Amino acid sequence: MRNSSAVCSNRVSSSEKRRQLNWSMEQILMVFGAIRAANKPMISFRFVERGFGLRVTLLVLVASLLIIGGCKPATPTVQYAPMTTVRDVMKSIVEPSADFLWDSVETIATTKGTEKKMPRTDDEWLEEHEHTVALVEATNLLLIPNRHVAKPGERADNPGLEREPQEIEAMIAKDRATFLNRIGGLRQASLKMLTAVEARDVTGIEDAGGILDKACEDCHTTYWYPPDK
Numbered sequence: 001m002r003n004s005s006a007v008c009s010n011r012v013s014s015s016e017k018r019r020q021l022n023w024s025m026e027q028i029l030m031v032f033g034a035i036r037a038a039n040k041p042m043i044s045f046r047f048v049e050r051g052f053g054l055r056v057t058l059l060v061l062v063a064s065l066l067i068i069g070g071c072k073p074a075t076p077t078v079q080y081a082p083m084t085t086v087r088d089v090m091k092s093i094v095e096p097s098a099d100f101l102w103d104s105v106e107t108i109a110t111t112k113g114t115e116k117k118m119p120r121t122d123d124e125w126l127e128e129h130e131h132t133v134a135l136v137e138a139t140n141l142l143l144i145p146n147r148h149v150a151k152p153g154e155r156a157d158n159p160g161l162e163r164e165p166q167e168i169e170a171m172i173a174k175d176r177a178t179f180l181n182r183i184g185g186l187r188q189a190s191l192k193m194l195t196a197v198e199a200r201d202v203t204g205i206e207d208a209g210g211i212l213d214k215a216c217e218d219c220h221t222t223y224w225y226p227p228d229k
């Protein structure tokens with residue numbers, strides 16, 4: 001909505017505006033001075049043709065209008081960019097959120113029969129919702145281009161059982177479409193979870209939990225676990 005000049009004029013107070021106006025008047029006077037000077041060249045060599053003064057006039061005029069009319073070019077705004085690695089997003093957001101949701105609904109067998117563990121109070125449902133939102137939005141974090149899989153020098157926790165991060169990164173770079181497809185799987189699963197949580201639908205949460213598990217595995221079998229020897 002806002003262009004750069006709107007940003008400039010919107011932000012200033014009226015006293016600031018008055019100061020800017022005075023400043024502009026001074027500049028306009030300077031421009032006229034410059035134009036008069038340009039039209040009366042002090043040097044009168046032969047190569048100073050007649051058009052020279054006019055061209056200088058136009059140049060000074062355009063440059064001054066740019067200075068007076070525009071504000072400084074908008075300072076670059078902050079851009080989205082990966083700040084941490086896929087491993088960090090997994091450990092800090094994806095896994096804790098998914099674990100919370102998987103553990104939130106359970107059928108527990110007791111000596112007196114079965115007991116259902118599920119969110120019951122408003123606070124518990126609120127917490128359920130918070131973890132689901134984190135999971136849903138983690139898919140956006142994974143979509144940000146150029147995120148490294150792990151920090152330089154970080155190795156697989158279980159070499160031989162897991163691919164090395166740089167190997168995974170090369171696979172993703174070579175075929176990004178497959179990576180995007182797997183993120184899409186995670187997004188679909190977590191959106192199903194969100195719908196179920198917002199409806200306080202416990203069976204829906206259990207179903208979404210199964211789909212979520214498959215979405216994790218689909219991506220991990222593609223990249224993380226090397227093919228069986």
Ligand code: HEC
Pocket residue numbers: 086087090091094095098099142149150156157163164165168179182183186212213215216217219220223224
């Ligand atoms: C789009 C692909 C993708 C999806 C979907 C995905 N992961 Fe991952 N995950 C990865 C990659 C790639 C790694 C390997 C990173 C590394 O080398 O540490 C990983 C690693 C992990 C790790 C290990 C981090 C470590 O200690 O090294 C955990 C835990 C994890 N994922 C949990 C999950 C869970 C839980 C889900 C589902 C809710 C999930 N992931 C969904 C791509 C994915």
